[in-house]
Amino acid sequence: MEEPTAKRIRKTSTGFENNTVESYENPMDSNIYLNYDILRIVFRYLNVKELERAAMVCRFWLKAANHEKYTRGPDCFIEHHLHFTDKTRFIEKSRIKPTIGFFFIPYKTLYGIHELIIKILPSNCSAVMLYTFGTIINERLELSDDTRVDDTEFRNIVCALLPEIADVKINSLILCTEYKQPGSLLVPSELLLEFQNHVRKLIDMIKETPIPNQDESTCFIYLCNDLCNEFIHLSKPLLKAVQEYSGIDRITSVWGGVMKWPLSTACFRVVLITGSIQSWSVVVDGRYTTEEQVTKKLRLFKNQVKLKKHSVGFIFSCLDRKNVLEKPDSTIFKTLFPEVSLVGCFDDKAVGKNTMDHEMGSRRDWEIDEQTTTFMLLTNHHTK
Template sequence: MEKASKKKTRNTKRSSEEKMTKSNETEVETEGPNFGEHITYDVLRMIFEYSTIRDLSRAALVCRSWNEAAKKEKQTRIWPRHFLCNFEPGEANHHSSRSIHDDLFIDPCIGLVFFGRHLKSPIHNLEFWVSDCLYDHLSRRINSITIWNYGLMYDGIEKSGNVVCGLFLPEIPGVKIRLFSMDMTDIKNFRTDTTQKIRDKSARELCGISPDEDNIKCIMFFLNQNEDDIVANMLNIKHILKSFHRTKAEAPNSPAKIALWGGMSLNMRAYVGATGDKNCTETAAVAGISICGSGVSTWSIVLNYRIRTKAQVEKELTTFRDAVKLQKHSVGFMFACCGRDEKWFKERHVESTIFRKLFPNIPLVGSFGGGEIGTSTIPHECSKGILHEYATAFLIITYGSVRNTK
């Protein structure tokens, strides 16, 4: 009996100690402020303004209120994001594809990436890009085009070599942005001996545009020089583009001019994230981006081979600036002939520098190629036609609320 009594006493003491321990743990857990109760929704939004997209995605997993605040913050971020990176190992400003992703403050849905290269070297950075693909780190929803060419430009600086620049756009209210690609079969099968109505319908299908879409603003169109039959089928390509660009004499009831912009690349990859496949290693004969909707405006101009001096460039781009009506968010693109370099103007960075001087708040990215595609959305005598040589094509995409730029 005495042993049973001692055993019962020990069990009671142990039970009491366990209760005391649990009580102390509870007190420790509840000490200090309860941040979940004291951080209001408005405070969360203020904090999230300084968070990258990666951090916002993590914060959204905390609880329902954080998820809502993070989601609303993402929806406000509709500005473009452009970047310039040096991929040369050992350089002081060396970057990785991962670093581009980690610095993003927007959730991109479409991207356009340009590689520069040395004129006498092979496309040596192709293998690097595939091995450290940027799209391995981005959302599966993003669609993008990667272009290799003779050089690139970024905010007034023209470069070649193992560098890359690019631009991402998020989803924009009232705007439909679609990536499209074509193989040589699509181009060869485009019928040029039919009525204009049938050609227009076929061209819309190839460019991912609905047949009843009546608010087409821009077609960005790129050709892959690496495809053997691309030059032999230029007539069909011209007819595809002409479906989106006809003069008033040809189509008196046509709506406002559609901006066409692009050119020839040395090599090209199209990445369609919606499929879930990493198919950016597949080449495309033709790839592009169509932009439609009432929430965006586009402006373009072509400086052809007659524009040969710095004064002429400034005059033409000043006329362009005076015609453009900018909105809250804008981005500029430039596609120039590789021959329009310092040998053409007797100095470097002429056209890109003048553009940045006239549009100081607009980011500029682009490429130097061997053939240009472009139309002018403003009255302009020096840029008739669609396909050009020794020319430079500029494009401005602007969206958001209208602002006074004068």
């Protein structure tokens, strides 16, 4: 039988000659705690693949690795499209294992980039890809220029990867896939009937979403491409139907927009994020044209927001809006929320909802607007 670990006797002098205090301690105890603290410090510098390998060493390392995993929030960055290969740098550098990724892709990027992205993402990670006229990350704006023959310099893809969070569920629904290549959208004669079926599927998905309590939230993200006018006309009744069913209690925040370029393989894309997160959304429409007006609106929004440890912001700004502003909405947002990573795009029309109760005396409907910018904030402490 193995002998128990001997305890070391430590004698502590009190300063008097014949008085000593004997205490007993296991020398391994202090080493365990010391090693755990050292592991935690080392693990902070590991990317997600390295962290997964470390977790396989033993149970002790697994515990430290899991603790580190749940201290990490969303990963937002910008990467040139040529780096999206089988061994793309963005996956190698990522500090999280994503459960969903949002990719804002310049519309001039070679078609098929979505296949590379899907190939390199984890198998259980959803990918939402938006081909847009311009990308936004924090205060950095990039717009495609139709007059430039070679603008490969401006084919940077903005990415937002959201980690797996306990008690948070993400549902995604593709409503239409009726085109083959950019610019060759096929609208079947049965489109309206198909659309009605999709609306029913969406309503059923929302029925399964419980009304959030004060510590929970439900985000509704709606994305649509409008290469023909049919889809914009169908979007309005879809949003109205969802709003009427969900009311003001079930859906906390709304964000999205309409693009002139395809959404990879989707004409409509809806994402529902629900669970132990907090979310807010705000619409800055055509009435707000000066820096002072936008700042005042976003400051009211900030007063309502209570950020936790991990936060990310999404922005969808209409192309027409950049021509009437003294300063971009994104720059004003970052001034008020300097600690929040902001990602998004410029394109045709924005979709959103004001979560503030005091917007012009009433709560705003979910509308599709021009000359508008919509923001959405997600925040979570991300502990398990």
